[in-house]
Amino acid sequence: MKNMNIIIILVLFVLIILTLGATFIGGNAKGGPSENLGLEDSSQAAYRYTETFTHPKLHFSFKYPESFIVTTMTNGDGSEVIILRDDKNNAVQMLISDFGEDVDITAETLRNNIPDMVIKDAQEVSIGDKRKGLAFGSDNAAFDGDSREVWFVFGGKLYQISAYMKHDDLLKGVFETWQFDDFR
Numbered sequence: 001m002k003n004m005n006i007i008i009i010l011v012l013f014v015l016i017i018l019t020l021g022a023t024f025i026g027g028n029a030k031g032g033p034s035e036n037l038g039l040e041d042s043s044q045a046a047y048r049y050t051e052t053f054t055h056p057k058l059h060f061s062f063k064y065p066e067s068f069i070v071t072t073m074t075n076g077d078g079s080e081v082i083i084l085r086d087d088k089n090n091a092v093q094m095l096i097s098d099f100g101e102d103v104d105i106t107a108e109t110l111r112n113n114i115p116d117m118v119i120k121d122a123q124e125v126s127i128g129d130k131r132k133g134l135a136f137g138s139d140n141a142a143f144d145g146d147s148r149e150v151w152f153v154f155g156g157k158l159y160q161i162s163a164y165m166k167h168d169d170l171l172k173g174v175f176e177t178w179q180f181d182d183f184r
Contacts, residue, residue, distance in 0.1 A: 046169055049177050053084075058096065058157065063177035065170075084174065092163045092171050099158040104132035105151045127152045128180065135175075137165060150175055 049063035053070045064070065064084050071083045078098060085091035103109075107122040120137035127133050133152025140147035140162060148168045150161040163171040 047173055049173055053082075055082075058155065059181040061179050061181070062174050064174055084170075090167055090170055092161060092167065092174055095158075095160040095162070097158050097160075099153050099156055102131060102153050102156065105134045105153060106132065107134060107136065110134065110151070125150060125152065125175075127154050133159075154180065 047065040050066050051064050051068070052061055053064060054061040065086070068084050068086045068090075071085075073081045073083075075081070080096045082094040082096070083091060084094075106124070107119050110117055110119055118137075118139040119134075122134055122136040125133045125135050131152060131154055133150060135148070135150045138147050138149050139145045140149065143162060143164045146165040148163050148165050148171050150159075150171065152159050161171060161175065
């Protein structure tokens with residue numbers, strides 16, 4: 001019950017942050033050892049992932065295209081927003097917030113805890129060899145009702161990676177290069 005309340009509060013907070021982030025991104029634009037994380041059937045053909053972002057405290061990194069910039073913002077509650085975008089408003093947004101215990105995020109978990117959330121084409125993703133996350137399409141209003149999401153918990157943090165569905169290849173490309181330096 002406690003986790004359900006936490007998830008509901010986090011989702012409400014996320015929707016507010018995503019709305020702000022989508023506005024920042026471009027608003028209504030249409031259009032152990034380290035281990036890689038990845039999504040199946042991804043195409044990185046549109047971009048060359050040559051630059052590396054390394055988070056100084058959470059010990060993860062990912063690669064991104066040279067033409068993109070990374071902006072980080074910390075909120076008063078300690079959550080952090082990372083926005084990766086280019087001058088054409090191609091973008092991916094990441095919200096990282098405290099969660100507590102490490103749990104697997106599944107379609108069933110989200111449907112049970114957030115019954116109004118639309119989850120389309122759910123795909124399980126592996127976070128190292130110990131954790132499971134979920135990649136899915138949704139109707140996130142912050143992304144004009146058509147978003148691609150990847151959610152997972154690692155090291156007591158909830159990671160919510162979101163993009164307009166039309167930027168799905170960018171999100172997948174970034175996620176495929178994601179590495180944690182320390183699998184706890």
